[in-house]
Amino acid sequence: MSNSLALKETIVSRGQTIDETFSYLHANPEISWQEVETTRYLVERMQALGLKVTTFADCTGLVAEWGEGKPVVGLRTDIDALWQEVDGEWRANHSCGHDAHMTMIVETVEALIASGYQPPGKLKILFQPAEEKGTGALKLVEKGVVDDIDYLYGVHLRPIQEMANGTAGPAIYNGGAMFLYGEITGVSAHGARPHLGVNAIEVAGAIISGIGQIHLNPMVPATVKMTMLQAGGESYNIIPDKARFALDLRAQTNQAMDELIARVRQMIEGIAASYQAQIKLEEGSRMVAAEVDEEAKGLMEQAIVDVLGADNLKPAPVSPGAEDFHYYTVERPRIKATMLALGCDLQPGLHHPHMQFEQSALKDGVGILSRVIVRTFEHAAAKTLG
Template sequence: MANQTIQNRLQTIFEYLHNNPETSWNEVNTTSYIANILKEEGLQPKTFDNMTGLYVDIGKGTPKVGFRTDIDALWQEVDGEFRANHSCGHDGHMTMALGTIFMLKEMESSLPGAVRILFQPAEEKAQGAMAFVKEGIIDSLQFLFGTHVRPLVELQDGNYAPALYHGAAKLFIGKIIGVDAHGARPEQGVNAIEVAASLVDGMKRIWISPTQSASIKMTQITAGGSSTNIIPGNATFSIDARAQNNETMEALTTGFEKVVAAVSTLYGVSIDYKVESHIAAAQVDGEAKAMMKQAIIDVAGEENCAQDVVTPGGEDFHFYTYSKPELQTTMLGLGCGVTPGLHHPKMTFNRERLTTGAEIVTRALMLALQHVERSGKND
């Protein structure tokens, strides 16, 4: 169990992080705060010239095992004021990561290998994992673990799940380029609103297997001005697509591309679009999950080890496996009584579970290190 000094230190760290949130790609002070703590521990954190975030290695040799936390906050209205707000638990995730580092540091001399801890920016924009992949931060890793606090509707307070099966998500943004016309002469123009309506209708005809969970829908459209007698030729739109696995998301994407091509031909207009963000679905590795399950049992007891959590939400963490399929990953589901729910401006949870979460992650990392060491000897 973690000593009282570590527990007290983690409470202080959480208070600072919770009260000083920063949005995606703006986590400048957060990065500096974490880097300074790591330097005080005698570690050498690696930061970037072109972005926020950092990583650090503990132990000797090339790291084969890692843990990733997200560091950004949401931008939302709280008590009538828009501001950065930690309503997704990233303040808790960072606290757990630092707790894991403190625990690993205490046993550094006996570590069978090196561990890499990633403090990733821009999870909420689904861009940070891609940026870290491009920097080569996961190139040497065989195992990578993550964590996320869970709402009460998914996991009871004090229970811990060895895997989180998040779904896939894609956000398309686009523009319809038609022709304005007078309201009395619609035949002289191309009504962008009617084009958008055809897109909506076409998306309803994208057939997905009834055994799979998926949806695709238009969530934003802007067209026309203040004059109601002008038929708008141009419009901008957003499309939100969700699927429980990556294969179904590919089917949705292909279907959307066909709809756009058909509607463009039907109306003789240009419809330009791009993928604004892409969140891959979870690809949980059985070996990594088994390690996490054993870690939960070792730390919290078998009675507090819950079943895997299947959730429709998305997580940028899974892009690591999407980009490197051989990477063995799983995420710890931390049952800490999140209420009223994730992304609620007044979200709260049981902070006492953060220390336990750090202990579970530390144990999982040790199990992975031992596995890598044994595999190396067998080779």
């Protein structure tokens, strides 16, 4: 029996196991940097397969390794959940699909092993914490765990508005995102004597107006908006001298994001001078835009066709949503990376507290990820011989 056929039959036979893995992970969500029990569960699953497992003293997450030598092919999944209100209760909730991503990565490794596959090199599995904070990928980069990786693959469920169940795309062109936090200091005064004060709310209003005057290249999507404003107190006859605000910045390329940040800073400095106010700005976490490798994307395309057929291979979606997976290629440009965009009829949408999707798509994801690993090792070997 060919390895391809053995792998396909193994995945089909693991349908119940895939559902059980997902059910456990879905029922046990943990927020960013607190994925303690999730890490423990994943360690046990990987050690049961005989893989070498590395954990970290200062953070959650783990790395599992199978095989030796070169090339090194990586699989990455995010492991954290969101903190949100669900039916009136604030709690951890897997409404971004990370439970599904973990399930597919775990089951991909188990299916490959069960089919008798042996990687002609090393397969490295990254179970990354804190994607929702935008800091997990950078932590693993800092630890050097991606320095030896040649090819890296990830996966993300796609909303029904982008992609139907039974289809998939070979990449996700995520945009970049960044938060700016600001504190305005003006001068308090009596409401009857506004000329003696500097109204922090008026300064914030000028910032909102100034945002609308920022124009970048219209061919590259970019937006900035104020998403939080706090000012004033219980006495309505006092001109407030303090205000706090937050800005959400989005851009489809890293170059556009750099320009957007510079223009926002320039605008705010001008407003501060005009109103004779002080405005302190602090940068929050930044998520970089996708840097997709065409070679890895091509291998993912072939794997999708292998599993779903050519008619169900769809163009890579372009999304304003951010994903810290792309830090791996921005920080280590030698890594050839892409993310599988998996259609699954996900609705009402990502981050909705009652997000749902067709769980049958998990089997498709396992099949595609398994095939792209096999194809990548074969491709690397052919390149070496060539």
